[in-house]
Amino acid sequence: MNFDISNIGIYCGVHFLCGVTGYSECMEHLQIVTAWDIRKYSSKKTIPTYEMIEAVSFIGSGSELLACLGIELANIKEKAASYFLTVGERGVVRIWCLERYNSLYLHPLLFFAYFCSTCNQWLFWSSAVRFACSSSKHLM
């Protein structure tokens, strides 16, 4: 699916991760972070953050920070660029896992986007649906 998203927000930060096929950017207005595959020129994931994000940074797989978090290095070798942090107007550091499939102890939320032809922009909202596990068979 191809669509032009250049008019839906102001980019406030971009961060590349060397050695992998992705980078992330944050949109201040929409309070989202988007991870892109720069080889395919396609977005991998859009993450709502509910905060005006000012900066985003990937966390390297060998970082002491991840080790202190209790994240096994063996688990993230196959999923490089899986972890990143964000900071913004709330003044707190948040650490995110890009791949939701490698963890079952937190519940993902389902988000929808709707393109409004009147105002010519994408509108986002979330449902209150929570899932018992991250398996795709529970999405419906």
Add this chain to the structure above:
Amino acid sequence: MAFLVFCSSLCVFEQQTSDVTVNSENEETRRGFTSAVMLPNDQGLLCVTADQQFLFYCPKRTDDGTFELSLYRRLIGYNDEILDLKFVGEEEQYLAVATNLEQVSYS
């Protein structure tokens, strides 16, 4: 009309309290952090605040096994007007700086 469905990523950690100082007069204009970068060689994380402070964090595990980001250094990048200075501490190893901000800083 087009619909897209997004599944969120997981927030695995969030600081419970902010280390960004709050100025009550300009609270509405405060913007928290403006930048963050991972330091090389496992030196931790550097965050920059809207009032031009540099906050250095290192990852740490508490005694009860929970993860936290420990603030180990704070550099004041902008003092505005310095009104008074005073050496403090038993050996006067610290310097307290009173500015026209609400906080007293020391180094």
